[in-house]
Amino acid sequence: MKLKIFTTLLVAAALALPLAASAGAYELNVPSLTYRTGPYAPNGIPFANGYADYWNLLNERDGGIEGIKINLFECETAYNTQQGVECYENTKGQNGGSLIYQPLSTGITYQLIPKVTEDNIPLFSMGYGRTSAANGKVFPWIFNFPATYWDGATAIMQYVADREGGMDKLKGKKVALVYHNSAYGKEPIRTLEVMAAKYGFELQLLPVDHPGQEQKATWLQVRKDRPDWVLLWGWGVMNQVAIKEAASVRYPMDHFVGIWWSASENDVLPAGDEANGYLAATVHAAGAGFPLHQDIFKFLYDKGKGAGERERVGEVLYNRGVLAAMWTAEAMRNAMKIHKTKEITPAMLRDGFETLKVDEKRLAELGLKGFTYGIEITCANHSGPGKAAIQQWDAKAKQWNIISKFYDRMDEITGPLIEEDSAGFAKESNITPRSCG
Amino acid sequence: MLYREAGQFKTSYEADQAVFPIRQDRWVIAVVLIVALAAVPLVIEDYWTNAVMLPFLVYALAALGLNILVGYCGQISLGTGGFMAVGAFAAFKLTTMFPGMNLIAVLLLSGLVTAGVGVVFGLPSLRIKGFYLAVATLAAQFFLVWLFNKVEWFYNYNATGQITMPPREIFGFLVTGPAAKPAVKYLFALSFVIVFAVVAKNLVRGRIGRMWMSIRDMDIAAELIGVRPLHSKLSAFAVSSFYIGVAGGLLFTVWLGAAEVTEAFGIDKSFLVLFMVIIGGLGSVLGSFLGAGFLVLMPILLKNFMVGGLGISPVVAKHVEITTMGVLIILFLIVEPHGLARLWQITKEKLRLWPFPY
Numbered sequence: 042m043k044l045k046i047f048t049t050l051l052v053a054a055a056l057a058l059p060l061a062a063s064a065g066a067y068e069l070n071v072p073s074l075t076y077r078t079g080p081y082a083p084n085g086i087p088f089a090n091g092y093a094d095y096w097n098l099l100n101e102r103d104g105g106i107e108g109i110k111i112n113l114f115e116c117e118t119a120y121n122t123q124q125g126v127e128c129y130e131n132t133k134g135q136n137g138g139s140l141i142y143q144p145l146s147t148g149i150t151y152q153l154i155p156k157v158t159e160d161n162i163p164l165f166s167m168g169y170g171r172t173s174a175a176n177g178k179v180f181p182w183i184f185n186f187p188a189t190y191w192d193g194a195t196a197i198m199q200y201v202a203d204r205e206g207g208m209d210k211l212k213g214k215k216v217a218l219v220y221h222n223s224a225y226g227k228e229p230i231r232t233l234e235v236m237a238a239k240y241g242f243e244l245q246l247l248p249v250d251h252p253g254q255e256q257k258a259t260w261l262q263v264r265k266d267r268p269d270w271v272l273l274w275g276w277g278v279m280n281q282v283a284i285k286e287a288a289s290v291r292y293p294m295d296h297f298v299g300i301w302w303s304a305s306e307n308d309v310l311p312a313g314d315e316a317n318g319y320l321a322a323t324v325h326a327a328g329a330g331f332p333l334h335q336d337i338f339k340f341l342y343d344k345g346k347g348a349g350e351r352e353r354v355g356e357v358l359y360n361r362g363v364l365a366a367m368w369t370a371e372a373m374r375n376a377m378k379i380h381k382t383k384e385i386t387p388a389m390l391r392d393g394f395e396t397l398k399v400d401e402k403r404l405a406e407l408g409l410k411g412f413t414y415g416i417e418i419t420c421a422n423h424s425g426p427g428k429a430a431i432q433q434w435d436a437k438a439k440q441w442n443i444i445s446k447f448y449d450r451m452d453e454i455t456g457p458l459i460e461e462d463s464a465g466f467a468k469e470s471n472i473t474p475r476s477c478g
Numbered sequence: 479m480l481y482r483e484a485g486q487f488k489t490s491y492e493a494d495q496a497v498f499p500i501r502q503d504r505w506v507i508a509v510v511l512i513v514a515l516a517a518v519p520l521v522i523e524d525y526w527t528n529a530v531m532l533p534f535l536v537y538a539l540a541a542l543g544l545n546i547l548v549g550y551c552g553q554i555s556l557g558t559g560g561f562m563a564v565g566a567f568a569a570f571k572l573t574t575m576f577p578g579m580n581l582i583a584v585l586l587l588s589g590l591v592t593a594g595v596g597v598v599f600g601l602p603s604l605r606i607k608g609f610y611l612a613v614a615t616l617a618a619q620f621f622l623v624w625l626f627n628k629v630e631w632f633y634n635y636n637a638t639g640q641i642t643m644p645p646r647e648i649f650g651f652l653v654t655g656p657a658a659k660p661a662v663k664y665l666f667a668l669s670f671v672i673v674f675a676v677v678a679k680n681l682v683r684g685r686i687g688r689m690w691m692s693i694r695d696m697d698i699a700a701e702l703i704g705v706r707p708l709h710s711k712l713s714a715f716a717v718s719s720f721y722i723g724v725a726g727g728l729l730f731t732v733w734l735g736a737a738e739v740t741e742a743f744g745i746d747k748s749f750l751v752l753f754m755v756i757i758g759g760l761g762s763v764l765g766s767f768l769g770a771g772f773l774v775l776m777p778i779l780l781k782n783f784m785v786g787g788l789g790i791s792p793v794v795a796k797h798v799e800i801t802t803m804g805v806l807i808i809l810f811l812i813v814e815p816h817g818l819a820r821l822w823q824i825t826k827e828k829l830r831l832w833p834f835p836y
Contacts, residue, residue: 077793117792118784122741127529134525148741151640154737159656171638222627225640231637251740274682275571400769447518462637467575469644470655 043175067384068112069105069373072132074144079119080252081277083307084358089115090349091362094337097348099370106373109383112136112349118149125149125157133160138284140390141165141369147225155470158182162387163394165372168193168301170326173462175424177395178474180463184394186368186425190228191458192450193300196270196429198236199448200298200320201270209459212241212478217281217432219259219275222248226274229300231274235456236456251280271301273321273384280308280462281299288315295320298431304441305357309434312383317436318345320444325364325413327441329355331435332408333363357441364413372397396419414447418478481830490825497679514668519661527660530778531734535667536725538770541754542678542763543721548752549761550682551602551714552694557615559747560622561719563739564592567632568640573731574634581646581653585670585727592723593716595622604708619748622648635820642736654731659753663732663766670728674721677762683719690714691761761818768818772810777803785799 051335075090077084094426096113105111114135116128123418125144142157142164144150157246160183165184166174170192188196201209201216218233230246237244245268247259253275260283263271271292275283278304286298295318299308304321310450329338341347342354353359371401376385376393384394400415416425425451432441467474481502488494522531540562547553568588572579596600599618603611626632633641651657653666681687687712692700701707705748730737737743750773758769777799784795814821 075792078796115792117781117796119796121732122738123533130525130529131782148738151638151642151736151738152734155642155656222639223740227638251744464644465636469642471645 049402052394059132066110068136069134069385070139071111071113071141071369072127072128072135072139073113074118074125074142074146074149075115075116075406076115076118076120076146077437079121081120084305085120085145087305087307087349087353087356087358088362088365089209090353091345091359092143092364092366093348093365094341094354094359095363095366095370098333098340099335101344101346102336106370107377107383118144118146120146120148122146122148122152126152129153129156134164134250138162138372138387140385140387143167143365143369145169145181147228148418150225151224154180154183161391164390165365165366165369167305167361173466175422175459176463177421177423178463178477179467179472182391182424184418184423186418186427188323188422188427188429188450189424189455190225190274190428191232192424193429193440194229195230195236195451195454196448197272197300197322197407197431198240199451200242200431200445208240213264214242214270215245215268216242216270217245217247217263217266217273218272219249219256219263220248220273221253221279222250225276225302228273231458232455235458236426236451239454249279249283252277254282256282256286259283260290260292263287263292264290268298271297271325273297273303275299275303275308278318280305281311284312284316284319285310288312293295294318295433298322301429302402304432305437306441307358309436310439314436315433319434320431321441323432323441323443324359324429325360326411326443327355327357327360327432328455331412333412334408336408337363337453354476360412366418367395367407368399369411371399371403371416376396385403394418395423403452414448424451480832483830486747496677497683508660511672515589515665519665522590522660522664522699524660527664530775531664532667532728533715533774535664535671535749536729536733536755537774538767539674540722540725541727541758541766542675542752543718543725544751545758545760545762545766546678546682546712546721548755548763549712549759550687550694551690551718553600553714554608554612555615556612556716556745556748556752557599557622558722558751559629560619560743561592561596561722562726562729562747563622563626563721563743564595564683564719565589566642566730566737566743567626567739568592569722569727570634570643571632573644573646576645579667579772581648581731585724585731588727589720589724592726593720596715596719596722597712600712600719603711604805616745616748619745623739623743626743628692638738640736640738641730643731646731654735656735658732665669667728667732672726674724675763675767678721682761682763686710686713694761750778753807757807759815759817762817762819762834764818764822765817768822772818773803774808776806 075089093113096111099105100111104142116132118125118128142153147169150166153164156189163182168188169331173190174180174185175189202211233244247262249256249259293349299320301322301324304323304416309316310320317374372393373390375397376389377383377390380389396420397418403412416429418425428447430443430447431445434441484501542556546557568591569584572584572587604616606614614661627639633639643654646653651662653662692705693710698706707711739797754769754773757772759765780799780802783794784790785792
């Protein structure tokens with residue numbers, strides 16, 4: 042028991058140190074929940090680097106947002122929900138309060154949704170997390186634009202239909218979904234089931250357990266049944282294994298479509314040339330050819346201040362980190378404008394998100410012309426326009442090329458599902474949906 | 479000197495058979511309890527509750543349960559994660575089916591459900607021993623996690639398989655959900671742990687505990703003197719699973735509030751709790767607490783010290799933390815293979831003579 046007291050005292054001493062150090066001018070506190078360790082680190086690292094680089098660029102080039110410096114601090118979660126909760130509780134009050142959380146993990150997002158709602162801190166789960174959080178009436182503090190998993194599922198199926206020659210041609214086709222057997226991987230199932238019933242295609246579900254290194258049985262099933270299309274909802278090491286296994290059963294890569302989290306260089310490079318032609322959904326372009334990236338090179342990497350390696354700037358997940366930071370920064374700017382103060386609180390930032398509008402013109406000003414599409418968030422719709430395009434991997438040139446238009450989501454399918462799921466959550470947690478006038 | 483028992487005469491059978499026969503022990507326990515019950519709730523806030531105290535209490539309870547099985551009855555189990563999942567899902571089903579049911583009743587019933595499941599998976603222990611039993615319980619781990627992921631009824635048919643705890647009150651205080659006060663959550667979990675620890679302490683020194691220990695030390699000899707192996711092994715499985723089930727229920731209801739079976743109750747949980755028991759001390763109630771404290775609090779302590787105190791980047795700190803934990807575990811096991819509890823016992827004996835060597 043004495044040892045316990047001793048340990049407790051040591052913990053207290055260790056905790057008291059960071060608290061004593063906080064003081065000084067107002068800064069925009071941005072915690073970054075990263076996972077640079079653990080089984081999902083290959084995906085966590087580029088995202089965290091892109092996220093960090095954008096904030097650092099704002100500090101280096103513009104002196105922050107409207108003159109207010111950004112204070113970015115990382116906390117390592119290792120993609121583990123318990124450590125994610127520890128990070129959240131540890132950082133939420135740090136330096137006078139964190140403004141925004143972006144855990145890049147569906148599991149941690151589910152864990153944090155009730156907590157941030159209670160603590161009144163906005164949570165921006167960009168293209169992941171709980172899909173029905175798109176309903177801003179039930180989830181006022183959660184934002185998941187520009188598109189949800191369900192939007193992604195409808196976009197992919199529209200692309201499939203285009204390739205097959207129309208929605209009516211889907212009838213009788215066989216579509217297999219290879220998914221991470223977790224909350225994340227299960228997200229698209231209901232949407233796909235509804236679509237399967239409506240358009241008459243057959244849906245085959247092939248779960249893969251965490252962390253997804255063992256997929257032999259799954260792909261034997263694919264080889265046996267020869268589905269016309271295979272969709273992939275994977276993350277981390279699971280993606281590269283899936284693509285390698287698909288190649289080994291000679292499944293045609295141009296009939297193999299991943300969600301935007303199964304769409305990075307890390308996933309296709311290990312399979313080498315065999316990954317050529319692999320398809321994946323995306324909400325933004327890849328590559329470092331945008332004016333913003335030139336600024337990142339000039340202000341950060343040329344001065345040795347970059348978060349990662351120079352060669353990896355412009356990778357898909359790096360760019361996604363940039364995108365997440367960019368929209369958040371724009372929301373901060375918006376919050377400063379509508380509340381006419383530069384010292385914004387998390388509640389003001391929430392208002393900034395809820396009236397956020399980043400159109401093509403603004404993107405061009407930011408040096409990201411053609412990088413993604415314009416978005417507009419409203420009180421009721423927290424998921425934005427929900428558009429997604431399909432990109433294809435070119436193994437020779439080692440780059441992703443967008444090969445389709447940006448598909449709109451199919452509201453007639455996702456709308457009722459979001460309504461139903463969020464109503465269920467509201468009932469479970471005794472929430473009265475607010476009205477959006 | 480500090481732990482000298484000279485002059486502490488026992489004049490009745492009760493005094494002789496007390497849980498803590500030495501006066502100094504009673505004082506330490508009393509001080510710890512007063513601090514834990516009266517002082518800590520006054521100062522505790524969100525971080526201390528959710529990141530430090532609740533994990534410690536939940537894992538201490540789970541380690542206590544596993545210690546009954548492994549430390550006292552000598553049956554190795556790798557199914558702890560699965561049994562915690564049973565507790566969590568039973569609590570979820572009960573509280574969503576009967577929203578009016580008292581949370582204490584919900585948790586105790588989930589414990590009972592887990593005890594039943596534990597007995598079923600304990601049946602092979604009558605035939606197989608040692609490593610082979612470990613493999614059989616490993617099967618329980620994988621089967622249970624698969625079951626809760628596969629059968630939609632267990633998570634009320636929601637789209638993702640994630641279970642979420644609705645807000646529940648006890649005596650007018652909100653205990654679960656994000657709006658619950660940190661002190662209330664802490665006290666709720668603490669009272670469970672205190673009651674269960676007292677029960678365990680008494681169980682293991684009574685008839686049942688001696689039965690378990692005789693089976694652990696030599697099952698054939700135990701059988702010859704009239705200990706029924708079926709009865710004692712299955713009762714150990716039942717009691718152990720009951721504790722672990724309640725720990726799983728607390729983990730889900732009070733601590734995390736949401737859980738996903740593959741992530742929250744995976745095989746790593748089974749190993750974590752087993753390590754707590756081994757490092758804390760097999761066959762020791764105190765050891766369960768020390769082991770849980772070591773494996774839960776040490777990483778957080780190291781992290782806060784390195785990131786907050788020394789300003790090391792979180793990633794480097796994480797790597798250092800993983801290495802340091804490994805080194806510390808090996809170090810402790812070399813210094814004292816019987817665990818932290820034995821280390822404390824040796825310290826106590828030293829303190830009895832201190833400051834004189836003889």
